[in-house]
Amino acid sequence: MDLTVRVGDLGVPTLTRPRGREAYHRLRERWTEGSVVLVLDGVSMLSLSFLDGIVLELLAAGELDRVTFVTDDVRTEEKIGRVAGLHTEAVLYVRRPSEQERRSVVPAAVDVEDAELEPSKGTEPYPSAPPPLSARPR
Amino acid sequence: MNSLTFFNVDRLCASVDLTKTPAVIDLSAVDFFEPFALIYLGMFLRHHTAQGVGFQVVLPQNTKARNYLTRQNFWQRFNFNPATLPSSLLQRMTTATSLNDIVDIERRAGIAEEVAQAVVDVLCPGRFPLVPVDVGAVGEMVSELVDNFALHAHGPLAAFTMQWYPNGHRFDLAIGDCGIGIRRSLANNPRHRAVANQPHHAAALLAFQPGVTASLAGGGTGLWEVRNAVRRLGGAMRLATGDGYVQVWGQQMKRGQMAFDLTGVQAEIWIPVRG
Numbered sequence: 448m449d450l451t452v453r454v455g456d457l458g459v460p461t462l463t464r465p466r467g468r469e470a471y472h473r474l475r476e477r478w479t480e481g482s483v484v485l486v487l488d489g490v491s492m493l494s495l496s497f498l499d500g501i502v503l504e505l506l507a508a509g510e511l512d513r514v515t516f517v518t519d520d521v522r523t524e525e526k527i528g529r530v531a532g533l534h535t536e537a538v539l540y541v542r543r544p545s546e547q548e549r550r551s552v553v554p555a556a557v558d559v560e561d562a563e564l565e566p567s568k569g570t571e572p573y574p575s576a577p578p579p580l581s582a583r584p585r
Numbered sequence: 586m587n588s589l590t591f592f593n594v595d596r597l598c599a600s601v602d603l604t605k606t607p608a609v610i611d612l613s614a615v616d617f618f619e620p621f622a623l624i625y626l627g628m629f630l631r632h633h634t635a636q637g638v639g640f641q642v643v644l645p646q647n648t649k650a651r652n653y654l655t656r657q658n659f660w661q662r663f664n665f666n667p668a669t670l671p672s673s674l675l676q677r678m679t680t681a682t683s684l685n686d687i688v689d690i691e692r693r694a695g696i697a698e699e700v701a702q703a704v705v706d707v708l709c710p711g712r713f714p715l716v717p718v719d720v721g722a723v724g725e726m727v728s729e730l731v732d733n734f735a736l737h738a739h740g741p742l743a744a745f746t747m748q749w750y751p752n753g754h755r756f757d758l759a760i761g762d763c764g765i766g767i768r769r770s771l772a773n774n775p776r777h778r779a780v781a782n783q784p785h786h787a788a789a790l791l792a793f794q795p796g797v798t799a800s801l802a803g804g805g806t807g808l809w810e811v812r813n814a815v816r817r818l819g820g821a822m823r824l825a826t827g828d829g830y831v832q833v834w835g836q837q838m839k840r841g842q843m844a845f846d847l848t849g850v851q852a853e854i855w856i857p858v859r860g
Contacts (some may be wrong), residue, residue: 460698462728464804466766491705495810496732522722522817529813532805533796562790562831564839569594 449515451484452477454493461493467500474501486544487499487518487527495526502530515549516541529556587802589615589622591823591830591853595844598629607641608633616647616674618654619761621853623687627663627744632763634663637717657687662833664746668827671782689729690743692758697732700745701725704758716749717819717859726854727809728758731846737798738764738849747856756858761851767792767826774798785829793831793838811854819858 457473459466474485485501487493505511516539518524524541531539531554539552589597589612592709594611610626618626630640644661645651654660690700707715707723714720728743734743744763750756764770768788772781773855780788791797792810798805808824812833822833828846833840 460695462698462701462725463732466698492701492721492728494725494728495813496729497631497808499806529795543617557795559794560838562786562840564786565839565841568830568832568841 449482449484450478451486451517453486453489455490461490461497463494463521464496464503467497467502468504469500470497471501471504482513482515484515484517486515487516487523488520488544492524493523493552495529498526498530499533502537511537511539514540516552517544519544522561527552527554529557532557561567587614588617588619589626590619591621591625591825594622594625595825595847598626598847599845601629601640602666603633607644608857609641611643612645612650613643615645616648616650619853620748620757621825621851622762623659623746624744624759624853625847625851627659627687628761628763628841628848628851629828629845630660630663631742632848635763648661658684659687661687661830662687683763688744688745690734690745692735692738692743697728701728701733704747716756718783718856722814722818723758723856727760729811730852733807734760734764734850737767737770737805738762739770740764740837740849754858756856759851759853761849763847763849766848767850768829784842785827785846786831786842787829789826789829789831790825790838790840793833815854815856818856820854822852822854824850825851826850 452474454461454470457468458472459473463468474483477565487498502511503515516527518527518541527539527541531537535554539550540549542549597610599614601610612629628757634640645654688700688703690696699837701724704727705720705840708718708720708723709715731743734740740762743760743764744759745760747758764810766785768780768783768785770787771777771791780791793808794805795809796805797809815833816835821835823830824831825843825847827848828843830841830843
């Protein structure tokens with residue numbers, strides 16, 4: 448049976464790439480053989496940079512196929528897809544808590560976007576006219 | 586002029602004669618400061634004060650605007666050279682206690698997660714969020730932006746602020762520094778040396794591309810991910826660096842020229858919130 452570890456139990460903030468790398472090393476202290484299930488839910492913040500840090504370490508160690516990321520959060524799964532899109536040489540695996548089998552992550556398209564060059568800032572693109580005095584910020 | 590915003594703060598700064606002693610900043614007609622303008626003006630003051638410019642400010646005639654700047658210690662906060670201020674004094678300015686506070690951000694290890702957590706603690710002090718916004722997503726965006734400052738600005742201090750407009754169904758946050766700016770930061774990377782000869786807005790656009798500063802250690806995903814998050818939340822983003830800017834709204838991205846060339850990076854994110 449695979450070892451299951453919750454990312455929040457690794458004892459590092461789940462933000463920034465260096466913390467992701469640190470989380471990998473904390474994970475390795477508990478995970479000494481076989482495969483591991485890393486549950487990504489249960490933390491208030493989980494940045495793409497953090498996930499990328501973990502994946503970079505797993506990639507360098509050749510261990511990605513031994514890890515299954517588990518999440519019930521669509522947003523987190525989308526982030527994993529974007530990380531997969533950044534590392535097309537890698538295969539990441541994910542499943543929902545309710546699923547039995549893991550599946551390979553479909554890498555999200557990582558497109559280069561252009562931006563229209565405008566002669567001036569123009570009119571405001573979103574409603575941001577000064578709020579009335581009665582609606583000043585709190 | 587009534588509100589000082591992204592659309593006019595650069596013109597205000599461009600109108601200041603920096604060759605005069607003191608250089609006069611006229612805020613008499615301003616009755617409201619949007620977060621971007623607050624941070625931009627702060628960075629304008631901080632950068633030029635470090636260059637030895639002395640300022641005289643004509644305060645807003647509007648009492649609320651004037652009192653807001655006083656409550657935020659605006660002049661003390663920005664009218665100094667952060668390279669010479671004792672670290673112990675800086676630390677007293679780095680704790681956000683509520684919305685609308687201006688928070689100074691020191692460049693040191695772990696600052697991104699500290700500021701992100703502080704923002705989350707302000708937005709959600711108890712079981713339910715104070716502001717009806719995706720607090721976790723806001724914290725993640727703040728983490729990416731602060732990390733960008735810590736990694737790339739090569740300046741000692743940034744500033745951050747946020748505002749919630751309940752009747753306007755809107756939440757804003759802004760962060761800025763007067764470091765080396767995006768163009769110079771990218772040009773220091775051997776992959777992007779050619780950007781040194783391009784306009785600032787072209788360099789800013791490049792910074793939004795995923796993996797722009799990627800190395801064997803990874804990286805270069807901060808602004809790209811912030812843009813993804815802004816789009817998912819249905820919001821918008823404005824970023825200025827040098828005399829260039831990029832605006833993100835929906836699937837649109839636009840770039841262009843600011844009226845003033847201010848070193849560093851200043852950014853604002855707007856998120857619509859439920860009523």
